[in-house]
Amino acid sequence: MFDVAVFGSLFLTLFVIMDPPGITPIFLALTAGRPAKMQRRMALQAVAVAFGVIAVFGVFGQQILDYLHVSVPALMIAGGLLLLLIALDLLTGKTDEPTQTKDVNVALVPLGMPLLAGPGAIVSVILAVQHADSVGSQIAVWSAIIAMHIVLWLTMRYSLLIIRVIKDGGVVLVTRLAGMMLSAIAVQQIINGVTQVIQNS
Numbered sequence: 001m002f003d004v005a006v007f008g009s010l011f012l013t014l015f016v017i018m019d020p021p022g023i024t025p026i027f028l029a030l031t032a033g034r035p036a037k038m039q040r041r042m043a044l045q046a047v048a049v050a051f052g053v054i055a056v057f058g059v060f061g062q063q064i065l066d067y068l069h070v071s072v073p074a075l076m077i078a079g080g081l082l083l084l085l086i087a088l089d090l091l092t093g094k095t096d097e098p099t100q101t102k103d104v105n106v107a108l109v110p111l112g113m114p115l116l117a118g119p120g121a122i123v124s125v126i127l128a129v130q131h132a133d134s135v136g137s138q139i140a141v142w143s144a145i146i147a148m149h150i151v152l153w154l155t156m157r158y159s160l161l162i163i164r165v166i167k168d169g170g171v172v173l174v175t176r177l178a179g180m181m182l183s184a185i186a187v188q189q190i191i192n193g194v195t196q197v198i199q200n201s
Contacts, residue, residue, distance in 0.1 A: 001136040002136050002139055002140055002143075003132075003134070003136045003137045003139075003140040004140070006128070006132065006137050006140040006141060006144070007140040007141075007143055007144045007147075008144075010124070010125075010128045010140070010141055010144040010145070011144040011147055011148055013124050013128075014121055014124060014125075014144065014145070014148040015148060015151070017118070017120040017121050017124060018050075018116055018118075018121055018148060018152060020151055020152050020155035020156075021155070022181070023111075023115060023116065023152070023155070023156065024155060024156070024159040024162075025174050025177060025178045025181065026090075026111075026115065026178040026181065026182055027043070027046075027111065027156045027159060028159060028160075028162060028163060028171065028174050028178070029090055029171070029174050029175035029177075029178035029179070030090075030106045030110075030111060030178075031043075031106065031160075032163070032171040032174075032175060033171075036160060039160050040157060040160065041107075042106060042107040042111070043153060043156035043157045043160075044153060044157075045107035045108065045111075045112065046107045046108075046111035046112045046115075046116060046156065047112075047116070047149050047152050047153040047156070048112075049107065049108050049111075049112025049113060049116075049117070050111075050112045050113065050116035050117040050121075050149060050152070051117075051145070051146075051149045053112065053113050053117035053122070054117050054121060054122060054125050054145060054149075055145070057117075057122045057125060057126055058125045058126065058128075058129045058141075058142075058145065059129070061122065061125070061126035061129070062126055062130070071197075071200075072119065072123055072196070073192075073193040073194070073196035073197045073200070074193065074197075075119045075122070075123075075193075076119040076120075076189050076190070076192055076193030076196070077189075077190050077193035077194065077197075079114035079118050079119050079189055080185075080186045080187070080188075080189035080190035080193060081186070081190065082109070082110065082114055082186075083110060083114060083115070083182055083183075083185060083186035083189065084182075084183060084186035084187065084190070086109075086110045086182060087179045087180075087182035087183035087186055088179070088183070089179075090175055090176070090178055090179030090182060091176060091179035091180070091183070110182075116152060118189075119189070119193075125141075125145060128141045128144075129141055
């Protein structure tokens with residue numbers, strides 16, 4: 001039987017971690033200057049990549065980490081460093097001249113991973129799958145994951161309407177604000193990873 005409590009718990013956890021409203025300005029900044037059709041495609045690509053990564057880790061996550069001898073804190077630190085590099089690009093305006101290759105890369109990295117499918121979301125899914133000890137619980141877990149990615153896609157897809165309102169000057173402002181937010185997220189993620197390393201040693 002479908003476990004509503006498991007669904008609600010995981011969905012809320014993923015909503016807080018993946019933060020669809022918070023991802024909106026970062027998505028707008030990273031996709032600014034692209035044609036509307038490309039932006040919509042990038043929203044779908046980012047969500048598809050995030051879902052693929054989370055699904056793989058949901059099924060094989062613990063085995064992958066154990067095989068590679070990678071700890072969760074190390075995953076957090078690596079993700080934080082990657083986000084910090086992207087944040088510096090946003091703050092310095094290096095994303096203003098997109099190329100076809102860059103369009104693809106932005107949808108995959110950092111939007112798909114590690115912004116959407118970051119260490120927090122991956123670990124939450126791994127634990128939820130491990131604790132789901134019945135068919136109903138498993139269905140609830142995967143339903144929550146799918147529902148969350150639908151919400152993310154809808155949020156990014158319709159956030160593009162904001163660009164029509166704020167125009168080019170607003171996009172530049174959003175880009176700089178997104179860079180600041182992203183750098184803060186990155187630094188916090190690195191701090192959390194280092195703290196866990198120290199606590200585990």
